[in-house]
Structure formats: structure tokens, C-alpha cells
Amino acid sequence: xxxxxxxxxxxxxxxxxxxxxxxxxxxxxxxxxxxxxxxxxxxxxxxxxxxxxxxxxxxxxxxxxxxxxxxxxxxxxxxxxxxxxxxxxxxxxxxxxxxxxxxxxxxxxxxxxxxxxxxxxxxxxxxxxxxxxxxxxxxxxxxxxxxxxxxxxxxxxxxxxxxxxxxxxxxxxxxxxxxxxxxxxxxxxxxxxxxxxxxxxxxxxxxxxxxxxxxxxxxxxxxxxxxxxxxxxxxxxxxxxxxxxxxxxxxxxxxxxxxxxxxxxxxxxxxxxxxxxxxxxxxxxxxxxxxxxxxxxxxxxxxxxxxxxxxxxxxxxxxxxxxxxxxxxxxxxxxxxxxxxxxxxxxxxxxxxxxxxxxxxxxxxxxxxx
Amino acid sequence: xxxxxxxxxxxxxxxxxxxxxxxxxxxxxxxxxxxxxxxxxxxxxxxxxxxxxxxxxxxxxxxxxxxxxxxxxxxxxxxxxxxxxxxxxxxxxxxxxxxxxxxxxxxxxxxxxxxxxxxxxxxxxxxxxxxxxxxxxxxxxxxxxxxxxxxxxxxxxxxxxxxxxxxxxxxxxxxxxxxxxxxxxxxxxxxxxxxxxxxxxxxxxxxxxxxxxxxxxxxxxxxxxxxxxxxxxxxxxxxxxxxxxxxxxxxxxxxxxxxxxxxxxxxxxxxxxxxxxxxxxxxxxxxxxxxxxxxxxxxxxxxxxxxxxxxxxxxxxxxxxxxxxxxxxxxxxxxxxxxxxxxxxxxxxxxxxxxxxxxxxxxxxxxxxx
Numbered sequence: 248x249x250x251x252x253x254x255x256x257x258x259x260x261x262x263x264x265x266x267x268x269x270x271x272x273x274x275x276x277x278x279x280x281x282x283x284x285x286x287x288x289x290x291x292x293x294x295x296x297x298x299x300x301x302x303x304x305x306x307x308x309x310x311x312x313x314x315x316x317x318x319x320x321x322x323x324x325x326x327x328x329x330x331x332x333x334x335x336x337x338x339x340x341x342x343x344x345x346x347x348x349x350x351x352x353x354x355x356x357x358x359x360x361x362x363x364x365x366x367x368x369x370x371x372x373x374x375x376x377x378x379x380x381x382x383x384x385x386x387x388x389x390x391x392x393x394x395x396x397x398x399x400x401x402x403x404x405x406x407x408x409x410x411x412x413x414x415x416x417x418x419x420x421x422x423x424x425x426x427x428x429x430x431x432x433x434x435x436x437x438x439x440x441x442x443x444x445x446x447x448x449x450x451x452x453x454x455x456x457x458x459x460x461x462x463x464x465x466x467x468x469x470x471x472x473x474x475x476x477x478x479x480x481x482x483x484x485x486x487x488x489x490x491x492x493x494x495x496x497x498x499x500x501x502x503x504x505x506x507x508x509x510x511x512x513x514x515x516x517x518x519x520x521x522x523x524x525x526x527x528x529x530x531x532x533x534x535x536x537x538x539x540x541x542x543x544x545x546x547x548x549x550x551x552x553x554x555x556x557x558x559x560x561x562x563x564x565x566x567x568x569x570x571x572x573x574x575x576x577x578x579x580x581x582x583x584x585x586x587x588x589x590x591x592x593x594x595x596x597x598x599x600x601x602x603x604x605x606x607x608x609x610x611x612x613x614x615x616x617x
Numbered sequence: 618x619x620x621x622x623x624x625x626x627x628x629x630x631x632x633x634x635x636x637x638x639x640x641x642x643x644x645x646x647x648x649x650x651x652x653x654x655x656x657x658x659x660x661x662x663x664x665x666x667x668x669x670x671x672x673x674x675x676x677x678x679x680x681x682x683x684x685x686x687x688x689x690x691x692x693x694x695x696x697x698x699x700x701x702x703x704x705x706x707x708x709x710x711x712x713x714x715x716x717x718x719x720x721x722x723x724x725x726x727x728x729x730x731x732x733x734x735x736x737x738x739x740x741x742x743x744x745x746x747x748x749x750x751x752x753x754x755x756x757x758x759x760x761x762x763x764x765x766x767x768x769x770x771x772x773x774x775x776x777x778x779x780x781x782x783x784x785x786x787x788x789x790x791x792x793x794x795x796x797x798x799x800x801x802x803x804x805x806x807x808x809x810x811x812x813x814x815x816x817x818x819x820x821x822x823x824x825x826x827x828x829x830x831x832x833x834x835x836x837x838x839x840x841x842x843x844x845x846x847x848x849x850x851x852x853x854x855x856x857x858x859x860x861x862x863x864x865x866x867x868x869x870x871x872x873x874x875x876x877x878x879x880x881x882x883x884x885x886x887x888x889x890x891x892x893x894x895x896x897x898x899x900x901x902x903x904x905x906x907x908x909x910x911x912x913x914x915x916x917x918x919x920x921x922x923x924x925x926x927x928x929x930x931x932x933x934x935x936x937x938x939x940x941x942x943x944x945x946x947x948x949x950x951x952x953x954x955x956x957x958x959x960x961x962x963x964x965x966x967x968x969x970x971x972x973x974x975x976x977x978x979x980x981x982x983x984x985x986x987x
Contacts, residue, residue, distance in 0.1 A: 420920055420955070427932055428924040470918060471899040508879035509897060527879060529841040548840060550790050554798040562797055585790070 334401030467506020526581030704771030837876020896951030
């Protein structure tokens with residue numbers, strides 16, 4: 248059944264459902280993985296992080312990255328692993344000086360606050376990101392072909408948001424202002440990020456990643472025309488430029504613009520195999536409009552995982568049913584899992600997605616045969 | 618030309634462009650007003666607020682409300698005034714105990730955190746909101762028929778967000794959790810808010826408001842089905858129930874769901890005369906799809922007003938041109954004006970909207986005649 252081969256180990260993937268769903272090929276069940284599935288809702292993650300000393304120390308230690316990447320797979324029959332890392336490794340390697348203050352978000356010591364700093368910006372030396380590729384290889388060995396490994400990067404625009412603001416923000420006002428008043432500077436930052444992210448993702452594939460995801464967390468803050476120019480077009484350029492995978496086929500890709508529900512038409516033409524949907528999108532409508540051209544990933548509200556198993560079963564089942572039996576649905580949350588999520592609810596979620604989708608897919612096969 | 622009559626004073630409005638645009642009747646120029654046009658970007662507003670002692674003291678003083686409502690009209694040839702008030706007056710009158718801490722957002726002393734508090738909730742006595750209706754009457758007298766006065770309320774769902782969380786929030790997690798796990802409680806809160814807001818808006822019209830707006834700031838946080846149930850349907854119920862205006866005609870209405878760009882099809886059927894668009898929506902596309910059935914209001918990114926006059930002229934002109942010459946465009950921002958907005962930029966904005974739209978409308982008339 249499986250045709251995906253792990254060219255590093257030479258072993259086929261035991262479960263390649265994710266890759267087949269991204270290629271809109273038939274599957275027996277809907278694959279499910281969760282954004283930030285290795286994270287603070289898991290006590291074992293918090294223990295490893297405490298042992299590492301800090302989030303960055305953890306992210307820079309390939310063995311510990313492999314450990315936390317595999318933790319959720321030990322608990323739940325998830326259909327994919329995702330590299331444990333952070334999107335801001337790339338601007339950090341450009342010399343912006345990343346840190347995470349306790350209980351706060353990321354901070355850059357040297358944000359892009361003037362023209363000179365933008366002019367001085369250059370794509371990083373990939374050697375400075377070797378720890379990420381080492382983590383990919385380490386995770387890949389630990390997975391031993393069990394499920395595919397998803398590599399990822401931030402979108403060029405989303406990286407630019409943090410690089411310009413110097414950290415998180417309610418509204419990324421500096422970035423939006425630059426998009427209007429100094430579009431030339433924003434274009435330069437985004438161009439450099441595009442080169443950097445392309446090389447970064449190619450290197451993740453070379454190290455073992457089976458699929459790739461671009462996280463465009465903040466593209467939804469832009470006007471449609473600024474989104475197309477500063478976020479979508481750079482992502483298209485990356486997707487066009489990516490090298491083939493280790494098996495010679497194109498690597499399955501997912502793009503996710505949070506708040507991009509009004510722009511699915513544009514995202515459907517990004518060149519990605521799949522589009523991530525946040526929870527505001529009606530997945531039945533999205534499947535009806537775009538399901539024939541692109542896989543769709545999503546889209547349970549992460550807050551559902553803070554309720555109770557009965558609510559999780561109802562809400563997750565509703566999404567599987569709304570997505571329907573056609574090929575090309577990957578179940579996920581509409582945004583990253585929150586620390587208050589209950590692991591018991593995650594177990595109920597994964598079980599529901601597998602069970603309900605098996606029923607739907609098998610009923611659909613029977614209907615086609617009769 | 619004008620057919621709108623101020624039934625209180627018996628005098629017609631000198632400028633009823635806003636009302637005509639909301640009814641999709643021909644206009645000579647695109648009317649423009651700005652959400653939060655009386656606000657902290659104006660030094661004279663800050664002076665009045667300082668004199669009042671606090672935001673709430675200002676909002677509860679009808680004479681001072683009239684003073685700040687008219688301040689932006691003294692500077693800029695805006696086509697409408699909007700009542701100076703706050704959406705949280707209504708839950709405050711329900712006994713939730715509103716306060717504003719210095720430099721922070723709103724806080725309720727008695728948020729709806731348990732079933733008993735939800736069961737005890739009741740629509741307010743309108744007498745406790747008399748100060749708002751007095752402000753409407755006071756502003757109306759001060760306007761002397763110059764431009765229409767817009768009254769407003771928060772949407773039942775957006776009010777529920779603050780009532781449940783007890784204040785602002787990054788993600789309104791308690792509210793979203795309630796939508797999944799205790800939909801019955803959220804439905805009860807929203808129902809009571811629907812009754813309260815309907816009566817509140819009717820009373821604003823009786824006191825002199827010429828048009829009404831529903832601010833649904835947080836509806837965009839919901840799934841589509843939860844949005845329809847908890848935000849859109851209650852707004853529809855209000856719009857259906859509103860009494861006719863003082864001239865016997867239905868009062869022009871605007872609904873604005875921030876982050877609702879993916880749901881314009883649903884909003885177009887809300888029963889409102891106009892839909893507010895945030896800046897992420899392509900207004901040319903929205904006009905092409907919905908311009909024949911509903912007026913559209915928007916949608917400049919408020920951050921543009923923190924740039925420079927040349928950028929403002931370019932960006933505002935682009936929106937007027939994208940909206941085109943057809944009837945039913947009201948120019949506004951895509952969200953409230955920010956304190957860092959430069960009044961000089963606001964002047965450039967209003968002038969640009971008037972000039973560019975006059976050209977477009979007159980070219981369109983010439984084209985129709987020839």
C-alpha cells in the first residue's frame with residue numbers, strides 16, 4: 248500500500264496516511280496531527296524543558312528535540328511527528344539575537360528598526376542552523392519510519408513581523424505602517440527571508456523531513472493586496488523553488504495563514520499541497536470550493552481541548568463529517584494547542600477522528616462498489 | 618435634494634449623504650466618518666477627558682459627550698457624528714459594575730462566571746441608561762441638523778464576551794469554551810443582551826439618532842456555525858425588531874463584525890442596510906459580490922493614519938476607486954482610529970475621499986448621460 252520510502256534508512260513508512268492525504272490519494276482514515284503537539288500541555292514536555300534549562304536550550308539540543316517530538320506519539324496514535332523547533336531560529340541565525348523572557352514571548356536584541364539595519368540584513372549561514380538539521384536527523388532515526396516527519400518554517404512575512412517589531416505584538420503596527428509607508432524596506436526583508444527559508448527547508452528535507460509546513464501566523468493582519476505581495480507571493484516563490492524530496496517526488500507542503508479564511512481562493516493557488524484552515528472557516532464550504540484542487544488541514548478550535556471528552560467527541564466528529572469522504576483532509580486544530588488542553592481530551596480527539604473517518608471512508612467505498 | 622427630516626427639531630439635515638448612501642441612493646460624494654473619531658488622537662478630547670476626571674465620568678455627562686462628539690466635526694468636514702459612549706454601558710446597567718483602570722481596558726466587578734450569575738441576569742431598566750439618551754438629545758441639539766447622528770450598541774455576542782471574561786482578552790477563551798461546553802448558558806446571555814440592545818437602540822432613535830450601528834468586535838473569534846447562532850442571529854433579531862424612525866421610515870443600520878471577512882455572505886443577509894468591512898477585505902471584490910444588496914462601509918487600515926499625508930492620499934484614494942461609482946459606499950476605517958493617528962493625516966483622508974469620490978461620481982454621471 249505504501250509507496251513512500253525513507254531514502255535515508257531505506258525503510259518505507261509504516262504509516263504514510265498524511266503524505267497520501269496531502270497528495271489527495273485515498274486513505275483508510277483521516278490522518279491527524281496537532282500544531283504544537285509537543286508542548287506545555289504535556290507534563291513530560293515540561294519535565295524535559297526544565298531539564299534543558301530553557302526553551303532555547305531545548306530547541307538547540309537535537310537529542311532533547313527528538314525526545315519531546317516523540318512524546319505525544321508515545322501517548323496518542325498520531326499520524327505525523329513535527330520537528331520540535333521555533334520559527335525564529337532563522338532570524339536568530341541572521342544575527343538578530345533571539346531570547347525568551349520567562350513567561351513572555353520572544354524578543355530580538357537587534358530588531359530591524361532603521362534603514363541601515365534592513366540594508367545590512369543577509370540570509371544566514373546554514374551552518375548556524377545545523378542544530379536544527381541535526382534535530383531532524385535525530386528525530387528521523389528515533390521515529391524509525393513509524394510516521395512521517397513534518398519540517399517547518401515561518402513564512403517570510405511572519406518572520407518579518409517579529410524581526411521588525413522585535414517580538415510579539417497585539418497589532419504589529421510597525422510592520423503594517425512599513426507596508427504602507429516604506430514598502431521597499433519590507434520587500435527587502437521579505438526577499439531575504441524568502442531565500443533563507445527556501446534553503447532552510449531544503450536542508451530539513453535533506454536531513455530527513457517528509458513534508459513541510461509554512462506557518463504564516465500574521466499574514467491575516469494585512470490588506471488583501473499587501474497580503475498577496477508580502478506574504479503569499481514569497482510563499483509561492485519558496486514552494487516553486489523547493490528541491491524534490493529524497494524519493495525524487497515533490498515534497499508535500501502545507502501553508503497556513505491564520506486569519507486567511509477570506510483569502511482561500513488565493514491560498515488555493517499558492518502551489519502548496521495543502522492549506523491549513525483556522526477554526527473560523529466552515530470546512531464543508533471550503534472542501535466544496537477547493538477540495539478538488541488542494542488538500543485541506545484543520546480545523547478544530549484549540550479551546551475545545553480545554554472542555555471535556557464528550558464535547559471533544561461531538562466537535563471533532565462534526566468536523567470529520569463536514570469534511571466528508573473525499574480525499575485530501577488532514578485533521579488538525581485551527582491554531583496551536585494551548586497549555587490548558589487536557590491530554591485526556593487529546594486522546595478522545597485522536598480516537599474520534601480515526602473512528603469516525605474510518606466509518607465514513609468505508610461507507611463511501613461500499614457506496615462506490617454497489 | 619434631502620428628504621430626511623429631523624422630526625425633533627423639524628429641520629431637514631443639511632448633509633444627509635450618509636443616510637442616502639446607506640439606502641444605496643445616489644450621492645454626490647462618498648460620505649466619510651471614522652470609528653472612534655472623537656478620541657485620544659485629538660488634544661481637545663484629551664483635555665475634556667482630563668476635565669471630566671475619567672473616561673466613565675465623561676461618558677456619563679451628556680454635555681461633555683456632546684462636546685467631544687462635535688470636536689472632530691469642528692476640525693474635519695465629516696459626514697456624520699457618532700454618539701460618544703461605550704458599548705459596555707448596557708452590561709454596566711445590568712449590574713456588572715464597569716470600571717476602567719488607568720492605562721488598561723474595561724473591567725467588570727461581577728463577571729458571569731457561574732451558572733447562578735447567568736440565571737440572575739436580566740435586561741436593564743432603561744432609566745439606568747437615561748444618561749446615554751440624554752447625551753443623544755444633547756448632541757442632536759448641538760448638531761442642529763448639520764449631519765446625521767449615529768447611535769450604536771455592542772452586538773449581543775460581543776457584550777457577552779466582556780461579561781463572561783470580565784474584561785478584554787487575547788482570545789476570550791472562557792467564552793469560546795462556553796460556546797462548546799455550555800451553549801445553553803451562552804444562549805441565555807445572548808438572548809438577554811438581544812432584548813436589552815433592541816430597547817437601548819430604539820430609545821437612542823427616540824432621543825434623536827438618525828442611523829444605528831452594531832459593533833461585533835469579537836464575532837470573528839467564533840466558528841462559522843457558532844457565529845451564526847450566537848452573533849449573527851441575535852443581530853438579525855435586533856434588526857427585525859427595531860421600531861421605525863421618527864420619520865416613519867426604517868432607520869438605516871450598519872453591522873460590523875471584525876474578522877468577519879470570510880462571512881460576508883452571511884452578513885449580507887443580516888437585514889442591515891450596510892456592512893462594515895475590516896481592512897483585510899478587498900472592497901472591490903466585496904462590492905462586486907454584495908454591492909447590489911447591501912451598502913458597504915470601510916475599509917482603510919487605521920495604521921495608515923499614523924504614516925504621512927502622501928501615503929494617506931494614495932491609500933484612501935485607492936479604496937474610493939476600488940469601491941467604484943455605484944451607490945452604497947460609506948468610507949471609514951477598518952477598525953477604530955488609534956491614538957497615534959496624526960490629525961493632519963485625518964484631514965488629508967477626509968479631503969481625499971471627498972475629492973476623489975466627487976470626480977468618480979461626476980465622471981459616472983457624465984458617462985450615463987452620453
